Amino acid sequence: MDEQGPEGRGQRPRARGLHDRVLESLGPAITAGDYPPGTVLRTDELERRYDVSRTVVREAVRVLESMHLVESRRRVGVTVRPTEEWDVFDPQVIRWRLAGPDRPRQLRSLTALRSAIEPAAAGLAAEHATPEQCAELTGHALNMVATSRGQQLPAYLVHDVAFHRVVLRASGNEMFARLGDVVAEVLTGRTQHRVMFSDPDPEAVTLHVRVAEAVRAGDAEAAERYTKEITLGALRELDILAP
Template identity: 55%
Template sequence: MPSSLHNRVVDSLGRRIAEGELAAGTVMRAESLERELGVSRSVVREAIRVLQSIGLVESVKRVGVRVLPMAEWNVFDPQLIGWRLAGSGQGAQLRSLTELRSAIEPMAAELAASVAPQDISAELMAVAARMRSIGRAGDLDAFLELDIHYHRLVLRASGNEMFAKLDEAIGAVLTGRTELGLMPTHPHEDALQLHVDVADAIQGGHPMRAREAMDLIMRRTIAEVESVWSATPRLYF
């Protein structure tokens, strides 16, 4: 099965569901999808399995494939996050992930300052220094890669395996923010310094300093992007 065909079908259906074009309760038939998308039954079947794993659809015997309500979705799945960021759900998705980060990352930084192994804290400090250099140079692609690595290291350094598993979701929102043009070409010096401050506090074993510096990063992030979601209603399940 050509992976490009498989990915195209997953992406097409996933985006339409995330966008609401295929609303909850909509029933799709495999043979109709074959004709519409111009692919084989096996490609459709494998794509549906991926969508099922994200909680977007369910297979119902003698009925077809039914689109599930948002309450059933795995909202932490990176693909789903990407689809929502690319569509009309952009504001709600960006707000939810930014608020999640604001709740988790300061705590992760505090824990890391108490328990992080020396090799991880040293790597974090090196990445923070590199971020400052690359940020000043205006290389957004390289900066994004470092930024994702930095925040993954903080989560990992916390020693909390559940925090660490949020790395893909946080990576997805950092990527989305850059792709949506919500990052300045040259990150602010204050933001660059705060990343160094967090790393320094973690390496030096200062939990409250680490937490406070990370909290400032998160508050700055909210201030920079909250205009995207200011008119977006909240979702209640």
């Protein structure tokens, strides 16, 4: 049956090697803007800074280069590339930027992305979801209802995230499915700002139930419409928080 969780990662702080340590230091620094575009890093300087060998630095740089964060040129050095060229869809880059000062802007971009993707995914899910997925969906929706009142936000969040993950996966589109982690991040981040303030919007809870029903009924149009309302709510929330 169910093997180990397919994406059983919370965070993985385990540095799997020296190159990862360097990467996990340089990546956040660059995406945070500590090294503005145009900045030139020299390999041997990095060696000294991190007290590691060329091998290690080179591997880290190579990865940063594959994310289009930097460009390595002979006789020049490792140059930080302009922001517009970064691979902003790379999960690692997203993670780094969410952890940095760009977090608010990043959350906006991602929420806009959600608003575009999730309704479409819900529509597809209504056509492709398996009975098991429909059951999961209904289960999470009901649990959301159950935990929507009385300081149970953490539990609510778990089901909220799971709900959206299932929708994306049930869409049958591998690219949509891969956005599950991103959506999870957005939902978590969003809630962190109001965790002590209020229970979830009751209307949003109802909408989740409606989506689950629509998917189970195979009503793509309704599933899409209700999901659109959910994501519109998320967008509105952002405008309220920082207009």
